[in-house]
Amino acid sequence: MPRPRDVVTERPTILFVGINPGATSGKVGHHxxxxxxxxxxxxxxxxxxxxxxxxxxDQRLVEWNYALVNIVGRTTRTAAELTREELVRGREQLARKVKAMKPEVVALVGVTLYPIVFGRTSTPGPGPKPELLEGAxxxxxxxxxxxxxxxxTFEAKLPWFVALAEFANVKARASRR
Known part of the structure; x- marks a missing residue:
């Protein structure tokens, strides 16, 4: 199965981080x-x-100065199929990727990623977090x-993506870099 490739750029404005590829993503090789x-x-x-x-x-995200990676590369139907060992390894790999890419903002795509990455949920739910990840x-x-x-629903998710755009100060940037 083709695994979605990391979307990588130096110093991205936003590094989007997913947990792992779902079944369709694993089949077609795109996030x-x-x-x-x-x-x-x-x-x-x-x-x-x-x-x-x-x-x-997905590889075109670099045109807007974004990067995209997963914590775990293995394809599953649901994230519940991932092992604790895979998640721990993935957290360590993510720290290395963040250190290498130096993003301004790390956007964790999914509230379950926050405790995986930081080992706690001091501020659960979506939105800005007090921690930094390798300076981001x-x-x-x-x-x-x-x-x-x-x-x-789309409508339930959209306000959080709008808030991310404002947080990363990219809302006004309608054109590519």
């Missing part, structure tokens, strides 16, 4: 490729991108997956 996954629609609707992208465009500010957005029962 957030599930049939009902609105990740790219959320980026466009929030002003984070000036074009409506699709999963096959941290923001959590809801997981865009249709399996997300807490934020099940």
């Amino acid at each position: 957030f490729a599930g049939p009902g996954n609105p990740f790219y629609r959320l980026l466009f609707a929030s002003g984070l991108t000036s074009e409506q992208l699709v999963a096959a465009d 500010r941290v923001f959590v957005v809801p997981n865009p997956s249709g399996l997300n029962a807490t934020y099940p």
Whole structure:
């Protein structure tokens, strides 16, 4: 199965971090490729991108100075299938990637990532977090997956992506770098 490749750029404005590829992403080799996954629609609707992208465009995120990685590379139907060892290894790899890329903001895509990355939930839920990750500010957005029962609709997720754009000060940047 083709694994989605990391989307990498030096000093990205935002480094988006997913937990791991879902079944469709693992099949096609692109991030957030599930049939009902609105990740790219959320980026466009929030002003984070000036074009409506699709999963096959994931490598184009660098055009807006964004990067995208997963904590764990293994494809699963749900994140619950991941082992504790995979998550610990993934957390260590993420720290190395953040240190190498030096993003301004790390956007954890899914509230379950926050305790995985930091080992605690001092401020649960989406939004800005007080911790820094290798010097980068941290923001959590809801997981865009249709399996997300807490934020099940596009409308429930969109305000958090808008808030991320404001937090990263990219809302006004309608054009590519």
